[in-house]
Structure formats: C-alpha cells, structure tokens
Amino acid sequence: MTAGTRLRRLLAQKATPVAGLFLAAVVLTALLAPLLAPYPPDTGDLLRPSELPSAGHWLGTDSLGRDVLSRLMYGARAALLAALVAVVIAVLIGLPLGLVLGYLGGWPDRIAMRVAEAVNAMPFLLVAITLIAILGPGLIKSMAAVGVIYAVMVLRLVRGEVLAAREELYVTGALVVGNRTGRLLWRHVLPNVAPSLIVQITAMFATGIIVEATLSYLGLGTQPPDASWGNMLADAQASAYDHPFLALPAGFAIMLTVLAFNLFGDGVRDLFAREATGSVLHAAPARRVTQVTERAGGPEPAGEEPLLRVRDLSVSFPTGPGERADVVSGVSFDLGRRRMLGLVGESGSGKSVTAMALLGLVPDPGRVTAATITFDGRELAGASGRELRRIRGREVGVVFQDPLKALNPAFTIGTQLTEPLRVLGGMSAREARARAVELLDLVRIHRAAERLGHYPHQFSGGMAQRVMIAMALSMTPKLLIADEPTTALDVTVQGEVLDLLRDLQAEIGMSVLVITHDQGVVADLADDLMVMYAGELVETGSVRRVFERPRHPYTAGLLASMPRNRPRAGRLPAIPGTVPHPGEAGPGCRFAARCPFVIDRCREAPVELTALGDGAARCLRVAEQLTFDGTEAWTAR
Numbered sequence: 001m002t003a004g005t006r007l008r009r010l011l012a013q014k015a016t017p018v019a020g021l022f023l024a025a026v027v028l029t030a031l032l033a034p035l036l037a038p039y040p041p042d043t044g045d046l047l048r049p050s051e052l053p054s055a056g057h058w059l060g061t062d063s064l065g066r067d068v069l070s071r072l073m074y075g076a077r078a079a080l081l082a083a084l085v086a087v088v089i090a091v092l093i094g095l096p097l098g099l100v101l102g103y104l105g106g107w108p109d110r111i112a113m114r115v116a117e118a119v120n121a122m123p124f125l126l127v128a129i130t131l132i133a134i135l136g137p138g139l140i141k142s143m144a145a146v147g148v149i150y151a152v153m154v155l156r157l158v159r160g161e162v163l164a165a166r167e168e169l170y171v172t173g174a175l176v177v178g179n180r181t182g183r184l185l186w187r188h189v190l191p192n193v194a195p196s197l198i199v200q201i202t203a204m205f206a207t208g209i210i211v212e213a214t215l216s217y218l219g220l221g222t223q224p225p226d227a228s229w230g231n232m233l234a235d236a237q238a239s240a241y242d243h244p245f246l247a248l249p250a251g252f253a254i255m256l257t258v259l260a261f262n263l264f265g266d267g268v269r270d271l272f273a274r275e276a277t278g279s280v281l282h283a284a285p286a287r288r289v290t291q292v293t294e295r296a297g298g299p300e301p302a303g304e305e306p307l308l309r310v311r312d313l314s315v316s317f318p319t320g321p322g323e324r325a326d327v328v329s330g331v332s333f334d335l336g337r338r339r340m341l342g343l344v345g346e347s348g349s350g351k352s353v354t355a356m357a358l359l360g361l362v363p364d365p366g367r368v369t370a371a372t373i374t375f376d377g378r379e380l381a382g383a384s385g386r387e388l389r390r391i392r393g394r395e396v397g398v399v400f401q402d403p404l405k406a407l408n409p410a411f412t413i414g415t416q417l418t419e420p421l422r423v424l425g426g427m428s429a430r431e432a433r434a435r436a437v438e439l440l441d442l443v444r445i446h447r448a449a450e451r452l453g454h455y456p457h458q459f460s461g462g463m464a465q466r467v468m469i470a471m472a473l474s475m476t477p478k479l480l481i482a483d484e485p486t487t488a489l490d491v492t493v494q495g496e497v498l499d500l501l502r503d504l505q506a507e508i509g510m511s512v513l514v515i516t517h518d519q520g521v522v523a524d525l526a527d528d529l530m531v532m533y534a535g536e537l538v539e540t541g542s543v544r545r546v547f548e549r550p551r552h553p554y555t556a557g558l559l560a561s562m563p564r565n566r567p568r569a570g571r572l573p574a575i576p577g578t579v580p581h582p583g584e585a586g587p588g589c590r591f592a593a594r595c596p597f598v599i600d601r602c603r604e605a606p607v608e609l610t611a612l613g614d615g616a617a618r619c620l621r622v623a624e625q626l627t628f629d630g631t632e633a634w635t636a637r
C-alpha cells in the first residue's frame with residue numbers, strides 16, 4: 001500500500017482526522033507555550049484568586065491567582081514530554097529485546113518472560129511508585145520508571161509477533177539467501193511487527209498522559225510551582241467545594257487528549273488491517289451492453305432459474321494516485337442448479353478475485369461492482385456485509401487451495417469442524433460432534449471419531465483437504481466454490497480429491513464453481529466451462545464442446561499446451577508471452593499480442609462476446625469457423 005493510499009484511508013475514517021488535528025493542536029500548543037501563553041505559568045496575582053473566566057483570564061485564575069489557560073498550555077508540555085520519555089524508553093529497551101528473544105528463544109527468552117510475567121502481575125502504579133521511591137520524585141525520573149514498565153509490554157508484544165513471523169516461509173527464504181540474523185530481523189521481521197507496535201505506541205501515549213497526571217496529582221511527578229495537568233487537579237481539589245470550576249479545564253484537557261490518542265490509535269490500527277472491508281458488493285448499472293447475455297453453456301433445465309446469475313461483475317484495484325484498473329471486467333454467467341462449472345485461465349487472469357467478489361471478500365482497497373448477482377433468487381449486488389455473512393458458510397461453502405494453511409494449527413480438527421455447526425447451525429456440543437463424525441465419514445476419513453482430536457499437522461495434505469471439504473459442506477451449502485482445490489496436492493491424491501468432489505456433488509445435489517488452471521481438473525469434473533483471460537471471459541460453453549472444438553484462440557492454446565498421457569515428438573506447445581498487467585492490455589482484444597491468428601482489426605476496439613449455439617466466444621474471427629487447433633500455431637517459438 002502506498003503512502004498516498006494510507007493517507008486516503010486514514011482520512012476516510014471520520015473520527016481519526018479530527019483526533020489527529022486535535023493532537024496536532026495539543027503538540028503545537030505545548031511547543032509554542034512560551035509564545036502563546038498570555039501570562040507566566042508560575043506567577044499570579046494573589047489578590048485575584050479562584051476567579052471565574054473573564055476577558056483578562058479566559059479560563060479564570062487558580063487559588064494562587066495564576067492564569068489557568070497559561071498553566072494548561074504549559075501543562076500540555078509536561079504531559080506530552082512525560083509520555084514521550086516513557087514511550088522512547090519503552091521502545092529502546094522493549095523492541096530490541098523482544099526481537100532478539102523472540103527470534104533466538106532458549107533460556108534467555110524463558111528467564112526474560114518469567115520476569116515480564118512477574119512485572120505484569122503487579123499493579124502498574126504500585127510498580128511505578130516503588131521505582132520512583134528508588135529513583136526519587138521528579139517528572140523525568142518518574143516517567144523513566146514508567147518507561148521501564150512499558151518496556152515489558154513492548155517486549156511481550158514484539159516477542160509474540162516475532163515468534164509468529166519466525167515460522168513464516170518468507171523468513172526461511174531470507175535465511176536461505178544468506179541473510180545474517182541482524183539483517184533478517186531488521187529487514188524481514190521488523191516491518192511485520194511495525195503495525196502492532198505503532199498501535200501499542202499510541203495506546204502508551206494515552207496511558208502515559210494519565211499516569212503523569214496521577215503521579216503529579218500525588219506529588220511524585222511534576223513538582224510545584226511547575227505546571228502540570230495533574231498538579232492543577234490537585235490544586236483544584238483543595239478548593240473543590242468553593243470553586244468547582246477549577247477542576248474542569250485540566251480534567252477536560254486530560255480526557256480529550258487521552259480520547260484523541262485512543263481514536264487516533266484505532267484509526268491507525270484500521271489502516272493496517274488487511275482483511276476485507278465492509279464486504280459490500282456495489283450495485284452498478286451495466287457499463288456497456290454486451291452483445292449477448294453470455295451463459296456458461298449447457299442447456300438450462302426448462303423452467304428452472306439458475307442458482308447463481310452474475311451480470312457485469314467488475315473488480316478494480318488502485319494502480320496509482322487516483323487511478324484504478326479493472327482486474328475483472330464485465331464478467332457475466334449463470335450457474336445452474338446441480339451443475340459443475342469450471343473457471344480456467346492462466347495465473348493472474350482474475351479467477352480467484354472473481355470468486356472472492358461473489359463472496360464479498362475482495363480485500364481492501366479492491367472495489368467490486370455488478371449489475372446483478374442473484375443467488376437463489378436473492379440479489380447480492382448492493383447487499384450489506386451482514387446479509388453476505390448470513391449466506392457465506394451457510395449457503396455457500398468454500399474450499400481453498402492450501403488446506404494446511406487454511407486450517408488453524410492451534411485447534412483440533414474437531415474444534416474447527418464443530419465451530420460452524422454450533423455458531424451457524426445452533427447445535428449443542430454433543431449434536432455438533434455427532435455431525436462432525438458424519439462429515440468426516442462423508443469425506444471418507446477413517447476412524448472419524450478418533451481423528452476429531454487430532455491437530456492439522458497430523459494430517460497429510462490430501463487428508464487435510466478432505467477436512468476442508470467436510471467443513472465447507474457442514475451446513476449443506478447450495479453452492480460450493482472450490483478455488484484450486486487440488487493444486488497443492490500430488491497427482492494421485494489430486495485424483496482422489498476430485499473423485500470425492502464429484503461423488504459429493506451428486507450425493508448432496510449442490511452446484512459447484514471450480515477454479516483451476518488445470519484443464520485436466522475441469523475435464524474430470526465440470527459440466528460447463530468458462531475461460532478467463534486478463535480479467536475477461538473469452539469463452540464459455542459445455543466442457544465437451546469446448547474441449548472438442550474451442551472457439552477462441554486462447555482456449556485452443558491452453559488445450560494445446562496441456563500435457564497428455566501419450567507420446568509426443570518435440571517440445572510441449574506453449575502460448576508465447578504473458579498475461580498483460582491490469583489496465584495495460586491496449587484498446588483492442590486483450591489477447592491480441594499473443595495470438596497467432598491476430599488481424600489488424602483485433603487491435604482497434606474492444607471485442608464483445610459473440611453468442612454461439614452453445615456458449616459464447618470473444619473473438620472477431622469466430623464466424624470464420626477457424627479450428628484453431630493447428631498445434632504448430634502454438635509450438636514454442
């Protein structure tokens with residue numbers, strides 16, 4: 001995410017910029033207090049004590065006749081300086097220790113963590129007061145003591161994040177290419193720890209302000225006559241009954257500053273959140289009238305509405321300041337009930353984003369628009385995140401590519417399988433367990449009851465994928481989306497999982513959208529096929545027809561480059577070139593640059609889908625009835 005995008009996201013949240021502006025004003029006031037304050041903070045007119053606000057003293061005077069506004073401005077200096085001292089000490093001690101201990105582990109880590117737990121177990125202020133008793137009172141000394149306690153918090157946070165990052169493949173990858181520990185921690189681990197650390201820092205600033213005020217109130221922090229919000233409160237308390245107004249300025253200053261830090265911290269946290277945002281599919285008028293209402297082929301059983309009807313689905317991502325590019329453009333298709341529809345295309349053609357868009361799970365800052373997405377008679381375009389959540393898991397199940405990454409390593413299979421049954425299905429623990437056993441039986445996992453107590457790492461890839469399938473089927477969905485369900489598995493296991501999917505589809509009678517770059521999977525499973533290229537559907541039709549007689553050169557190229565189980569002379573044919581980046585395909589046919597059948601007209605204007613007897617194809621030359629099957633056209637050049 002670019003700095004500009006981050007700034008835009010920050011400004012989009014209403015409370016965050018307000019909180020940011022308020023904090024900026026507090027910081028400026030603190031810095032410029034000697035210039036801005038109308039009176040010196042520590043000298044007053046003893047003849048005019050405890051006055052209410054007036055033209056001469058906008059916030060009145062305190063019990064010694066000092067100007068409250070001026071003391072408030074100098075108090076901001078004390079508050080921010082105190083919080084800053086504590087936070088800097090915390091980061092200087094906690095960050096390097098957390099990084100090193102989390103990464104190296106062993107006995108130093110164990111000892112440090114026991115000490116951290118002991119410090120954490122004691123009340124915060126008690127520890128601070130004990131340290132101040134040793135160091136002596138005074139603002140900097142007391143906040144240094146607070147900084148040491150904060151350091152323990154930072155250490156625990158950073159260590160936890162490093163422990164998680166240490167297991168990631170990118171860290172192993174960085175080690176493999178020869179990074180030394182220091183560089184590895186600095187370059188590869190620290191950036192992943194930074195978001196949580198920044199949020200923690202804003203929270204520490206907020207509590208730092210409260211702690212400074214408390215310590216100064218108790219006489220342990222800022223010493224009179226210096227101004228601090230805490231000792232202003234202490235002064236006010238002495239005459240609370242006679243002059244209650246005196247407590248208000250410092251009280252509000254503390255409350256508003258702490259609130260602003262917390263709101264700002266929340267905004268920063270949301271800024272770094274990577275999950276899908278609102279999950280809303282925006283309804284949009286169809287942007288252009290497609291020549292045909294393309295369907296994925298295969299005659300629809302008479303009188304039956306398709307389960308899923310998608311029209312003009314587009315997804316865009318930002319490509320630069322104020323610019324977006326479509327990674328999926330104008331996709332329209334129907335998925336009939338009890339049908340299996342395959343979606344194929346090279347890597348980067350937009351298959352997964354299409355599936356995520358249907359589920360309302362395109363990650364921020366992606367934007368989804370569609371003229372209509374009708375699922376089982378209900379309109380999902382424009383539906384709220386809540387409505388989509390109700391459908392996900394219950395009526396639409398999803399199977400992802402890498403089962404061992406999709407399952408949570410911290411929980412047993414039983415816990416993960418029963419969770420949706422209890423949360424979505426409202427079953428009791430006993431009912432959910434019985435159903436979980438049935439589900440594991442359904443996906444042909446033996447000794448199901450025993451396996452429920454096992455953790456994901458105790459399953460092979462194929463077995464874990466069966467568990468994922470069982471989870472996806474737990475609520476008996478009407479639609480199953482399988483995104484590269486066999487890509488992470490070896491060939492023999494792939495076959496077993498495909499057989500299982502086919503059998504389950506027949507048993508349960510659900511519709512399946514299977515996404516893959518492996519035509520073999522589609523040939524094995526699907527009734528209908530959609531071929532996607534650079535974000536557009538380029539051909540749709542029944543699997544049988546498309547495999548026998550592709551009507552788009554790209555489909556033909558994909559089929560020609562499919563390894564077959566028969567002797568072949570020479571190299572495997574391949575489509576030359578690569579999929580263009582989003583927004584860089586040129587004005588005409590997006591496949592033109594790689595197409596051996598290209599003619600000048602192909603490069604001039606966008607090519608629409610043309611309806612065929614069975615399905616549709618996005619090719620100007622489709623009417624010429626070219627066969628596109630000359631393998632020599634695709635022979636690696």
Ligand SMILES: Nc1ncnc2c1ncn2[C@@H]1O[C@H](COP(=O)(O)OP(=O)(O)OP(=O)(O)O)[C@@H](O)[C@H]1O
Nearest residue numbers: 317327346347348349350351352353354363517582
């Ligand atoms: N979060 C994102 N931010 C920006 N661009 C993205 C994001 N996710 C996907 N894209 C872009 O969208 C395009 C389509 O990606 P998608 O993952 O759908 O392709 P795919 O056909 O499923 O490929 P694969 O088979 O490798 O998964 C790619 O150009 C990709 O770079």
